[in-house]
């Protein structure tokens with residue numbers, strides 16, 4: 055998956071070497087990408103978000119799914 | 133250890149070119165209060181969605197418009213166009229400021245009378261005035277503006293029945309260089325139809341023509357159209373007075389001044405394309421001075437609607453859900469839709485947040501709660517990631533929405549007025565099932581149980 059090759063800097067700018075496209079991500083998005091690359095499940099990513107941030111694991115779960123939808127549309131995952 | 137504040141995840145592909153998506157909005161449009169009252173507090177106390185009107189702003193707009201005309205032409209009066217917004221509280225503010233009423237149906241006529249407006253202070257316009265309502269209007273001395281030849285007959289019948297001469301005005305239409313031309317109302321000047329109507333009224337012998345009326349369109353961006361309209365009306369007045377025994381006491385040039393709203397398809401901001409009230413006033417009053425014969429100045433009436441109320445009205449709505457669309461835009465579902473916003477057909481509204489939001493903005497769509505594809509309040513807007521309960525303020529929505537809104541799928545919400553002293557009044561309660569079913573009848577044999 056292209057996601058693994060994404061080079062993300064601290065400001066949230068990401069470069070995809072396979073296509074030359076650039077992306078902007080916020081802190082939460084960076085965190086999710088990192089966990090996804092490590093192969094964590096959606097549920098466990100949501101759990102981790104809710105431990106670190108002021109958000110319920112249910113809301114975070116929805117957000118992770120919605121985020122993955124966007125990654126698919128961008129062709130970053132299949 | 134306390135947890136960090138949560139921002140929903142956002143990723144945006146940076147498009148080449150000038151896309152602003154993906155960067156924090158350079159300047160987020162934020163409105164925290166209306167009339168000095170916090171929007172958060174309003175929603176906490178009165179629920180969502182909410183229409184909110186600002187009394188002070190209505191009065192200021194009226195005073196400003198009145199001043200623009202009266203300083204140029206003192207013999208002037210405004211008739212509040214009921215159809216634009218006929219909530220009692222709104223009409224009452226205009227009446228307190230000195231406006232008479234302009235109505236276009238027996239229903240609006242009844243509303244004005246119910247509110248305490250005397251017949252003589254009602255302008256009765258419109259292409260269909262039921263006979264009974266004309267009878268009432270004649271008895272009560274309303275200003276009746278005739279739209280058709282049939283209406284001349286109706287009024288003659290009433291005059292004969294009441295055995296009195298009835299003063300009337302006629303509505304005119306004409307070419308003012310603006311398209312579409314509103315030529316289906318009243319009598320055409322250029323074709324000679326209007327002068328025929330005058331002759332017809334004179335021949336009948338029981339009506340007395342004392343006024344001329346026209347309304348050339350709505351959201352008119354060209355003050356010159358009013359210059360042409362008023363010139364033609366005054367010239368017509370001059371020829372009526374030469375060719376008939378009638379003396380014209382007033383001319384009513386109608387409404388149509390634009391509000392600071394953005395029409396779809398016009399890309400310059402309203403601050404640039406919308407003329408000021410002084411531009412309109414100058415066009416109309418200079419046309420009177422330039423065309424009048426002698427030194428008798430008729431009274432001038434205006435039926436200004438949207439210009440006086442549009443910007444004093446807001447719709448506060450809350451996010452209920454969001455999702456990613458297959459084209460990668462984000463769709464927000466909010467609790468108010470096009471059922472409440474009739475003017476979405478032609479306006480691109482100003483949409484504001486109620487607090488600054490950090491984070492990346494994304495291309496978004498704002499959808500209402502109706503299960504219909506057309507329920508789109510805004511199809512292209514950059515918004516920071518919003519969550520359930522975040523509010524958006526839509527404006528200007530004061531004109532034509534709380535009269536043309538639909539009871540469709542959902543109940544209509546509360547309407548508030550923030551008063552000049554900062555207090556808040558409910559000026560229309562939210563609906564419930566009883567409002568909608570009150571007039572229904574279920575035949576006995578269809579009863580279930």
Ligand SMILES: Cc1ncc(COP(=O)(O)O)c(C=O)c1O
Nearest residue numbers: 213347350387388435436437438
């Ligand atoms: C006869 C008449 N007068 C006044 C108005 C008010 O127009 P506006 O709200 O554009 O000022 C209208 C609206 O179409 C109208 O038909």
